[in-house]
Amino acid sequence: MTRYIKTAVILFLICAICTALCAVVNEVTAPRIAANVENERLGALSDVSTGLALGDEVAVGDGKINYYIPLLDGSDVAGYIVELSTSGYGGAITIIASYDTEGAVMEAMMMANSETPGLGKKAEESWYMEMFKGKGSQSPLPAQKSDLSAEDNAAVSGASITFGGVSSALINGSEFVKGLGGAV
Numbered sequence: 001m002t003r004y005i006k007t008a009v010i011l012f013l014i015c016a017i018c019t020a021l022c023a024v025v026n027e028v029t030a031p032r033i034a035a036n037v038e039n040e041r042l043g044a045l046s047d048v049s050t051g052l053a054l055g056d057e058v059a060v061g062d063g064k065i066n067y068y069i070p071l072l073d074g075s076d077v078a079g080y081i082v083e084l085s086t087s088g089y090g091g092a093i094t095i096i097a098s099y100d101t102e103g104a105v106m107e108a109m110m111m112a113n114s115e116t117p118g119l120g121k122k123a124e125e126s127w128y129m130e131m132f133k134g135k136g137s138q139s140p141l142p143a144q145k146s147d148l149s150a151e152d153n154a155a156v157s158g159a160s161i162t163f164g165g166v167s168s169a170l171i172n173g174s175e176f177v178k179g180l181g182g183a184v
Contacts, residue, residue: 041096041111045069045081048098048107052078064172068180071098079106080177086169088113088123089161095169102137103174105129110166123162132167136174143167 045054055070055077066083084095090113097108108129123129135141144164 044096044109044111048081048096048109050079050098050106054081060176064169065176066094068176077101080180082173082176083111084169084173086165086172088165093123093162093165093169095166095173097170097173099136099174099177101177101180103178104134104137105132105141105170105174106134108132108170113162123166128166132170136170137178141167141171141174143171 049071052071052073055072057067057069059067061067064085066085068083069081070077071079071081079098079100081096081098084097086093086095092112093110094112095108095110098106100106110123110129113123132141144167
């Protein structure tokens with residue numbers, strides 16, 4: 001009996017030490033990880049801003065639109081950056097996209113996802129978002145694969161759920177921006 005107690009105490013001590021070490025490592029790395037994530041976000045905002053100045057971030061948090069940032073050309077609003085949330089095959093997807101004031105996509109970039117490598121992960125590549133660029137005001141954003149050219153349709157083959165998630169998010173962003181217009 002004492003042998004079992006001794007073994008249990010040793011295992012408990014090993015687990016306690018491992019837990020304490022993990023907590024220390026988390027305390028040391030958490031601020032760096034948060035800073036890296038914020039730097040990545042700021043870099044993405046700069047990339048999709050198309051050279052326009054960033055206004056102040058406005059939280060929305062409706063489950064589809066997380067926030068928007070006016071894009072300023074001098075003192076005039078020339079468009080908006082919108083952070084969009086949607087879901088794909090692998091789960092949650094976060095996209096940052098810029099729109100002109102009429103809702104046309106200027107630039108878009110996938111920020112976070114858990115999509116399938118080789119299929120849904122294609123959406124992280126810059127060519128993928130080119131399918132949506134310039135669409136949303138005069139010409140509609142593609143809502144399904146059949147709305148794409150044969151070449152683009154073949155490029156997204158095997159990742160229909162990812163395409164649907166990205167497309168619906170960009171359509172939601174376009175409609176949101178159309179509602180904002182040029183006013184902040």
